[in-house]
Each structure stands twice: as C-alpha cells, then as structure tokens.
Amino acid sequence: MRRQRTLKRNIEADNNIKKDLKENQEMLQEIFHNSIDIKFRNFQLQNQEKTSAFICYMEGMVSEEFIHFNIMDGLVGTDLKDMNVDSPGFITILKNQMIKAPSMKDSIILDEVIDGILTGQTAIFINQSDRVLLVTTVHFQSRGIEEPETEATVRGSREGFNEVIQTNTSLIRRKINNPNLIFEELIIGKETKTKVRIAYLDNVANKEVIEEVRTRLKKIKTDAILETGYLEQYIEDHPSSIFPTIGNSEKSDKVAAKILEGRVAIFCDGTPFVLTVPHLFIEVFQVPEDYYINTYTSSLIRIFRIMSLFLTVSTPAVFVAAATFHHEMVPTLLLTTMAAAEERVPFPILLEAIIMIVIFELLREAGGPNA
Numbered sequence: 029m030r031r032q033r034t035l036k037r038n039i040e041a042d043n044n045i046k047k048d049l050k051e052n053q054e055m056l057q058e059i060f061h062n063s064i065d066i067k068f069r070n071f072q073l074q075n076q077e078k079t080s081a082f083i084c085y086m087e088g089m090v091s092e093e094f095i096h097f098n099i100m101d102g103l104v105g106t107d108l109k110d111m112n113v114d115s116p117g118f119i120t121i122l123k124n125q126m127i128k129a130p131s132m133k134d135s136i137i138l139d140e141v142i143d144g145i146l147t148g149q150t151a152i153f154i155n156q157s158d159r160v161l162l163v164t165t166v167h168f169q170s171r172g173i174e175e176p177e178t179e180a181t182v183r184g185s186r187e188g189f190n191e192v193i194q195t196n197t198s199l200i201r202r203k204i205n206n207p208n209l210i211f212e213e214l215i216i217g218k219e220t221k222t223k224v225r226i227a228y229l230d231n232v233a234n235k236e237v238i239e240e241v242r243t244r245l246k247k248i249k250t251d252a253i254l255e256t257g258y259l260e261q262y263i264e265d266h267p268s269s270i271f272p273t274i275g276n277s278e279k280s281d282k283v284a285a286k287i288l289e290g291r292v293a294i295f296c297d298g299t300p301f302v303l304t305v306p307h308l309f310i311e312v313f314q315v316p317e318d319y320y321i322n323t324y325t326s327s328l329i330r331i332f333r334i335m336s337l338f339l340t341v342s343t344p345a346v347f348v349a350a351a352t353f354h355h356e357m358v359p360t361l362l363l364t365t366m367a368a369a370e371e372r373v374p375f376p377i378l379l380e381a382i383i384m385i386v387i388f389e390l391l392r393e394a395g396g397p398n399a
Contacts, residue, residue, distance in 0.1 A: 043138045049080050049155035056084055059142060066145075071100070073154070075108035080155040085183045086355070089148040091167035094129075098148060102126035113226070114159045122161055131164040143221070144194040160208060176278035176300070183320045193223050193297035195395040200227060204287065208232070216243055217253040224259065232290045241292050241305060257297040264304075275307040282316045313337075337389040344381045 046052050053068060053275045065087040073079045081103070085095065106126050111118060119134050135141055141151050141160050148166030173195070175189035197211055208230045215223050219360045224245060228238055243261040253259060256276065267271045275291075277283050278300045284294050286304040294303040313333040318326040348359045351366060358366070373380065 031354065045136050045141065045153075045158045045160050046137055047156050047158050049082065052153050053082060053084075055138075056142075056145075056214060059153065068290065069100070071104055073103065073108055073113075074106060075111050075113075075212070077113075079113050081149055081153060083152050084145055084203070085150040085165065086145055086148065089168045090150060091166040094167065095150055095166050098128040099152070099165075102128065103152070110311070113154050119159055125162070127163060129163045129165070132161060134159045134161050140187065146221070173199070179279050179282070179316060181279075181316050184316050185279065187280045188278045189280060189283075189300040189302060191298050191300060193225060193295050194296050196280070196302065197225060200284055200287065200293070203280065203284040204229070209287070214240070216245065216248050216259075217250060217344050219251045220253055221255040224253065225295040227287060227295065228294040229287055229290070231290065233292055234290060238292055241294070245294075253296065256296045256301045256303050259294060259296060260303060270314070271309060273305075273307055276301045277304065277309055278302075279316055281319070285319055338343060344385060348378050369371040 031170060046055070055264075055304065056068075058104065066084065067087050069081065069084050070082045073081055077273050083095070084098065103122075103126060108121075116267070122134055123134075124329070135144075136158055141162065143164040145151055148164070149162045150165045150167065152161040152163065164341075169189045170192045173187050173190060175186040185198060189199065201209065207286070210230050212226050214224045214226075215221050225315055226238075226241055226245070241263070245259070248259070248262045250258070250262075260274050260276070261267065263274070277286075277288070283302050283304060291304045291306070294305070313330050355363055370377070
C-alpha cells in the first residue's frame with residue numbers, strides 16, 4: 029500500500045517515461061487501475077544483453093494479428109548482435125528495420141503514451157530506454173456503410189455515415205477530390221477526449237464562419253461529448269428558438285453538397301450524424317433528391333412543401349374560427365352535421381382541435397423515427 033502511494037506521487041510529479049522497465053509497467057498498471065482490457069506482453073530482444081521489453085495495448089481496439097506478425101516477429105526474431113539500446117540510432121533501427129507499420133512515432137512523455145494506448149496504438153517499452161515507440165495498430169468492430177434509415181431516398185447515393193470518424197471523413201474526401209478541402213481536429217471532453225473534426229473548402233467557405241466555429245468549439249469545457257447533439261447545444265446561436273440553427277445529416281452526399289456550397293461540417297467520433305453550419309430556414313424544405321432531379325421539378329416540389337407548411341399550420345385555426353364564429357363560411361349540410369355531433373361532445377371545438385393534434389403527434393412518435 030505504501031509502495032502504491034509512493035508510485036502515485038511519482039506519477040503526478042514526473043510526466044516522463046522512466047528507464048526502469050518494471051517501474052514503467054507498474055506505473056501503467058496503476059494509471060489504468062489494472063483494468064482487464066489493458067494487455068501487456070513481456071519479451072526479450074535478441075541482443076548480447078538479452079534486454080527485457082514489453083508491449084502494451086488496449087484489447088478490442090487493436091489488431092492482435094497485426095501486432096503478432098508486424099511487431100512481435102520483428103522484435104523477437106531479429107538478431108541485434110551487440111546493439112546497445114542506449115545508442116541514439118536504436119529507435120531508428122526499430123522503425124526502419126524491425127517493425128512493419130504505416131505509422132509510428134516515439135515519445136518520452138507519459139501523457140502522450142497513455143493517449144496513444146487509449147486510441148488504439150501499441151506502446152513498446154524497452155529496459156534502460158526512456159523512449160517509447162507508439163505504433164498505429166487501430167482496428168475495432170464498426171458498423172458498415174449503409175443507407176441511413178432516417179433519410180431514405182429514391183435517387184442518389186446510398187452511402188451513409190457510421191460511427192467511425194475516419195470513415196466518415198474519407199467518404200467526404202472521396203466525393204470532393206480537392207486539395208482545398210481541409211479537415212481540422214480538436215479533442216473535446218475532459219473524460220471522453222472525443223475527436224471532433226471540422227471540414228470546409230478553403231477557397232469557398234467564409235473565413236469568419238470558419239473562425240467562429242473553431243472558436244466556439246474550443247470554448248467547450250465539459251466532461252463528455254458522446255454525440256453531435258452535445259456539440260449542437262453548446263454552439264447554436266439561439267437555444268430557445270423553435271427553428272433549427274444547425275443542420276444535421278447522415279448522408280455523405282448531402283454533407284458534401286453543403287460543403288461545396290460553403291458550409292462548415294462538424295464530425296464527431298462515435299456518431300453517424302454530421303452537423304453543418306450555417307443552417308438556413310429554406311433547408312428545412314430540401315431533401316437529398318433535390319440535387320439530382322431537374323431544377324424546375326425540384327423547385328415546384330419545394331413550393332408544394334412550403335404551401336403544405338402554411339396549410340398545416342393554418343388549417344386547424346381556420347376550422348376553429350369558422351366553426352365557432354363564422355358559421356356562414358361553412359356549408360349548411362356540414363354545419364348541421366357538426367352541430368349534431370357537438371351535442372354529444374362535452375368539449376368546445378378549440379379543445380377538440382388541440383386534442384386531435386396532440387393525438388396525431390403521439391401516434392407519430394409511437395411509430396418510431398420513420399413514421
């Protein structure tokens with residue numbers, strides 16, 4: 029117990045990797061609280077001193093097959109002869125000759141190593157060396173690219189975003205083959221450390237809008253960001269407004285079209301919904317198919333949608349007003365039928381209309397998101 033308290037004080041006081049291998053392993057076990065998904069693999073290098081080493085990774089976030097064939101085979105199977113681990117070129121030899129991986133880096137900072145392990149990198153610790161090699165071995169189960177159920181279309185792309193931010197940004201990059209398409213990454217959330225990326229066309233998007241989005245995201249101070257809905261509540265202009273000020277979509281082609289129009293897209297790791305800003309009220313009447321059909325046809329359909337909005341909003345009010353105060357507007361036969369029906373109903377027409385609207389909303393919500 030005393031040793032654990034001493035070790036904890038040492039971790040808080042010094043953020044550098046130690047040269048003692050055992051101390052480093054105990055320090056990691058202490059930091060991760062001996063969690064069952066933190067894996068260690070001890071081995072020896074094939075040099076004259078038989079130097080001890082170990083790798084550390086997060087189970088379920090890495091490809092263990094990749095680690096076995098591309099890391100362990102090189103570390104254990106390579107004859108290092110009299111190579112000294114303290115020599116400046118030792119880490120370079122590991123990178124260039126012993127390990128086969130597309131991306132790796134070395135670090136002496138403990139926090140960087142911990143963040144690397146948490147994001148799917150494999151850390152290689154070597155006795156008597158204060159440098160740790162971080163190898164990218166990210167591989168975890170994720171949902172495939174499917175058509176979004178919330179935005180099903182007859183014509184157009186069937187590709188929808190999934191919960192992996194790298195996959196989502198690659199879908200946009202594939203549709204916009206332009207070096208002016210820029211992605212910027214931020215880490216938000218004290219506990220979750222969620223990856224958030226903004227995407228925009230540098231030669232099209234308004235620089236003031238880009239800077240405003242960047243500033244608002246950097247100002248977010250919270251423990252957790254699990255979905256873009258969290259971000260939306262922090263950065264929206266008017267939280268009390270009944271009208272949306274930030275758009276969202278699961279369709280990659282729709283977001284790509286918004287970026288081409290000068291919008292800024294906001295991606296969040298762990299969710300298929302991508303935000304787009306600024307959001308205009310007219311976008312409420314747009315659907316993804318509008319981009320693929322004739323201009324005149326899409327404009328006519330959009331006019332019908334706008335007319336439907338006014339009809340939906342005004343029809344209940346007109347009905348209540350006509351039935352209550354303007355009987356002359358109602359045909360005689362219909363008025364007689366309504367009067368006979370009202371005799372058996374204990375509620376006024378206004379309350380009936382409100383109850384009817386509420387019931388319709390309840391039925392729509394009970395039918396699920398596709399209702």
